Amino acid sequence: TQLLEQSPQFLSIQEGENLTVYCNSSSVFSSLQWYRQEPGEGPVLLVTVVTGGEVKKLKRLTFQFGDARKDSSLHITAAQPGDTGLYLCAGFTDKLIFGTGTRLQVFP
Amino acid sequence: EAGVAQSPRYKIIEKRQSVAFWCNPISGHATLYWYQQILGQGQKLLIQFQNNGVVDDSQLPKDRFSAERLKGVDSTLKIQPAKLEDSAVYLCASSFSRVSGNTIYFGEGSWLTVV
Numbered sequence: 001t002q003l004l005e006q007s008p009q010f011l012s013i014q015e016g017e018n019l020t021v022y023c024n025s026s027s028v029f030s031s032l033q034w035y036r037q038e039p040g041e042g043p044v045l046l047v048t049v050v051t052g053g054e055v056k057k058l059k060r061l062t063f064q065f066g067d068a069r070k071d072s073s074l075h076i077t078a079a080q081p082g083d084t085g086l087y088l089c090a091g092f093t094d095k096l097i098f099g100t101g102t103r104l105q106v107f108p
Numbered sequence: 109e110a111g112v113a114q115s116p117r118y119k120i121i122e123k124r125q126s127v128a129f130w131c132n133p134i135s136g137h138a139t140l141y142w143y144q145q146i147l148g149q150g151q152k153l154l155i156q157f158q159n160n161g162v163v164d165d166s167q168l169p170k171d172r173f174s175a176e177r178l179k180g181v182d183s184t185l186k187i188q189p190a191k192l193e194d195s196a197v198y199l200c201a202s203s204f205s206r207v208s209g210n211t212i213y214f215g216e217g218s219w220l221t222v223v
Contacts, residue, residue, distance in 0.1 A: 031209040042112070042199050042214030043151075050209055088151065092209065095164055098143070098151040 003027075004091055004099035012105045013079055021074045021102045023089035030092050032065055032072045037086040079106045110134065112215035114200050120221045126188035129218045133181070133202030139163075141212065142175055142185050143199040151199070157183065158206060190222045 004025045013019055023032070031050045035043035047056050049065035049072065056063045060083075062075040072089055084106050089099040113132040121127050133140050140157040154173065155165040160180040168175070172191070177183040187194055197217040203210045 033209075033212075035214075040216070042201070042216050044214070045211050048209050048211070095153065095156065095206075096141075096212065098153075100150040 004089055004097055006087075006089060006099040006102045008102060009100065010103050010105075012107065015080055015106055015108050016078050017106075019076050019079055019104070021076075021087055021089075021104075023072045023074075023091075023099050025070050025091060025097075027091065027093060027097075028069050030069070032069070032092070033090045033096075034063055034072070034074055035088040035090060037088060039085070043086075043088055076104075079104075081106045081108050112200055112202055112213050114198075114215035114218050116218060117216065118219045118221075120223060121190055123192055123222050124189040126186065127190060127220060128187075129185045129198050129200075129220075131183045131185070131200030131215060133183075133200070134213055137202035137204055137213075138180075139203045139206045139210075140177055140183050141199075141201040141203075142183070143201065145197040145199055145217070146195075154185070154198075156206070163206065187220075190220075192222050195220055195222045 007022045033048045034046045037043040047063045052067045052069045054065045060077045064073050087102045090096050115130050138159050142154040143151050144154050145151045154168045155175045156163040157177045160177050175185045197219050199217045201212045201214040203212045
């Protein structure tokens with residue numbers, strides 16, 4: 001069974017702090033995606049990374065795909081209350097496998 | 109462009125009753141997915157369709173869950189009879205194709221509570 005473990009599971013921080021969410025697996029993925037899900041909504045795609053070692057930036061969010069394409073990280077700089085939500089990584093082999101999720105709460 | 113539509117948004121039923129969820133994917137999307145999301149347990153793929161054919165239903169509890177996509181467009185997921193542990197959000201999603209890196213678009217989800 002392919003597993004994608006995310007850590008931490010829960011994170012509560014103050015506005016302005018930095019944070020990193022990790023996504024780890026023993027499987028190699030051809031691509032990896034990050035989604036954000038807000039309460040009462042479905043997940044929305046943030047980014048897709050394809051190449052080992054690839055780094056993508058989306059405003060204050062930085063995504064990195066591990067060199068071996070088994071892991072990824074999401075770093076948020078100067079978090080804002082609008083960043084609050086459930087962050088999901090998802091790796092693609094022959095199908096898309098979702099991670100266990102990280103629930104982020106940013107307090108003003 | 110219209111997104112993935114799901115209904116109903118919320119449903120409360122008693123155990124052993126049945127329930128059906130409907131999904132209309134984005135127009136032109138060949139691949140349709142049903143996921144079960146349980147708080148604290150992540151998101152599990154129940155079934156994946158490519159047009160009207162099933163690609164993967166390995167995690168679908170077939171003794172009580174069924175899904176169909178008869179004309180390759182909209183889809184229905186049914187649970188009969190429901191158990192308490194079926195309480196979850198059922199997410200429908202679609203994508204243009206099932207190749208790696210494709211963008212998957214999710215609906216808002218159908219929230220099921222079994223009491």
